[in-house]
Amino acid sequence: MNRGATIVEVVAKCCCGSIYLRTAAECGTIHGVKHVCDIQPERTRQSAALPELYPLTFLPNVHNALWGRELWEISGLAQSPSIVASGALEGRALDDLASAYGAALTGTKAPRPDVFPLLFKVIEAKDRLSVQVHPAGGALGTTRPPEGDPKTEMWYVLGGQGRIFAGLKPGTDAAQVEECVRTGRFEELLVQHEAHEGEELFIPGGTVHAIGGDVTVYEVQQSSDTTYRLYDWGRVGTDGKPRQLHVEEALRAIDFDLSVPQPQKKEVTCPYFKFRSLVADGFLDVAVNPQTFTALYMVDDGRSVLVPANCSARIACNGRVLATTL
Numbered sequence: 001m002n003r004g005a006t007i008v009e010v011v012a013k014c015c016c017g018s019i020y021l022r023t024a025a026e027c028g029t030i031h032g033v034k035h036v037c038d039i040q041p042e043r044t045r046q047s048a049a050l051p052e053l054y055p056l057t058f059l060p061n062v063h064n065a066l067w068g069r070e071l072w073e074i075s076g077l078a079q080s081p082s083i084v085a086s087g088a089l090e091g092r093a094l095d096d097l098a099s100a101y102g103a104a105l106t107g108t109k110a111p112r113p114d115v116f117p118l119l120f121k122v123i124e125a126k127d128r129l130s131v132q133v134h135p136a137g138g139a140l141g142t143t144r145p146p147e148g149d150p151k152t153e154m155w156y157v158l159g160g161q162g163r164i165f166a167g168l169k170p171g172t173d174a175a176q177v178e179e180c181v182r183t184g185r186f187e188e189l190l191v192q193h194e195a196h197e198g199e200e201l202f203i204p205g206g207t208v209h210a211i212g213g214d215v216t217v218y219e220v221q222q223s224s225d226t227t228y229r230l231y232d233w234g235r236v237g238t239d240g241k242p243r244q245l246h247v248e249e250a251l252r253a254i255d256f257d258l259s260v261p262q263p264q265k266k267e268v269t270c271p272y273f274k275f276r277s278l279v280a281d282g283f284l285d286v287a288v289n290p291q292t293f294t295a296l297y298m299v300d301d302g303r304s305v306l307v308p309a310n311c312s313a314r315i316a317c318n319g320r321v322l323a324t325t326l
């Protein structure tokens with residue numbers, strides 16, 4: 001397997017700001033057809049031969065929503081996996097690669113080395129997201145609890161002037177939650193913070209939360225799509241009807257004993273991931289670490305790189321870098 005340092009550099013950028021790692025000529029061809037972000041990336045079929053792993057970059061994977069959009073930077077979820085942008089594995093989907101390479105890619109600390117355990121997104125909220133909660137609990141990929149895969153997440157604020165809603169006011173109980181959902185006064189129960197660039201909020205499973213309008217965050221989360229929508233601010237969907245709420249499930253998932261998340265600027269260590277924010281001056285070295293992959297997000301140019309567990313890398317970058325490992 002490849003243990004030599006590999007230099008990863010941006011070759012081209014889509015007009016939306018997403019990074020597109022190809023030769024300028026190829027990117028030009030695709031731009032000639034349409035905006036890169038409008039192309040639904042497709043996985044290519046597995047071939048029998050497994051090339052050596054190398055630091056991976058991915059095609060833009062954009063999810064538009066009622067309230068803004070999500071850029072799925074690194075995803076192993078089968079319904080919308082990241083697709084490798086260049087190199088010998090170009091076109092291959094991250095969920096397929098995790099199952100083909102196992103711990104060589106994900107690391108020995110992954111709960112199931114053949115499943116990529118985390119999901120990384122940039123969330124650009126123009127309007128506020130619904131108030132939601134995810135189940136807490138066991139590591140992903142062990143046994144799926146009846147209430148759905150658990151999700152602990154964290155946000156790093158990239159920009160915006162809006163608010164962040166994280167946690168219920170101390171002393172709130174289930175009856176108050178139910179009543180405020182029913183009467184449309186749920187905001188009264190939520191702890192709110194102004195979003196400040198560079199601040200982090202750690203949101204363990206069981207915490208009620210929402211991202212406000214005019215906020216952009218980088219989100220690290222357990223790879224799970226279990227979301228219980230508790231309150232939607234009285235909004236209607238594209239069909240003119242209110243979106244479905246999951247109040248009963250949400251009430252079961254809320255942990256009323258959790259302490260209220262506070263904005264912070266320090267390393268985040270939890271049973272599911274380790275996150276740190278650092279500053280690079282020209283380049284960043286990532287060493288081989290058999291226990292874990294390293295996921296990097298370059299704040300200044302919006303570039304993500306996934307360094308597999310059995311690879312080292314020297315990444316050309318400047319400024320703030322967000323690094324996550326298991």
Ligand SMILES: [Zn+2]
Binds near residue numbers: 153
């Ligand atoms: Zn969430």
